Amino acid sequence: MIGDVVTEITRCADSIQAGLVVVGHKHRSGWAARWWSGSVSRALIKHAPCRWG
Template structure:
């Protein structure tokens, strides 16, 4: 068995996501790994209401998330990496863990933006929880915010 033969890249189109995509693509190419790309539409804030305005916003957000996924797959192809795209709706941490289990990933690659403790608490970010939900390695691509975004 090769080290990291099946990689799950998580992509949201953000600066941090682009860095994770680039690093994950480089790693997948070097290892010749089977590559999967996951885009997750986080529905936590709109799941409570179902009026017409919320439904319309939901459709727009879903179209945007699917476009981000398509864009990510295309970027991988231009780097010589053939990837299978996956789209999910729900908590990103839960969906990443489910997909990693489903495809039996050896490695998950995610992006991370540094922020203060108060900002992390306020936003409800629980990146550490991902580590408790998966049984494979996780590579966290940290964007320092210096220089141009990585494509």
């Protein structure tokens, strides 16, 4: 896949009707590096088609 990470993972999860998306965490040193890069995990929680309930 080529493109925005969150968009592509969300699109794939939706196309296969995934009930769960599992992602890892890569530690970035320093608060500035973490702030600048954002959080893929946080964005996936907000946008992925998988829902509780």
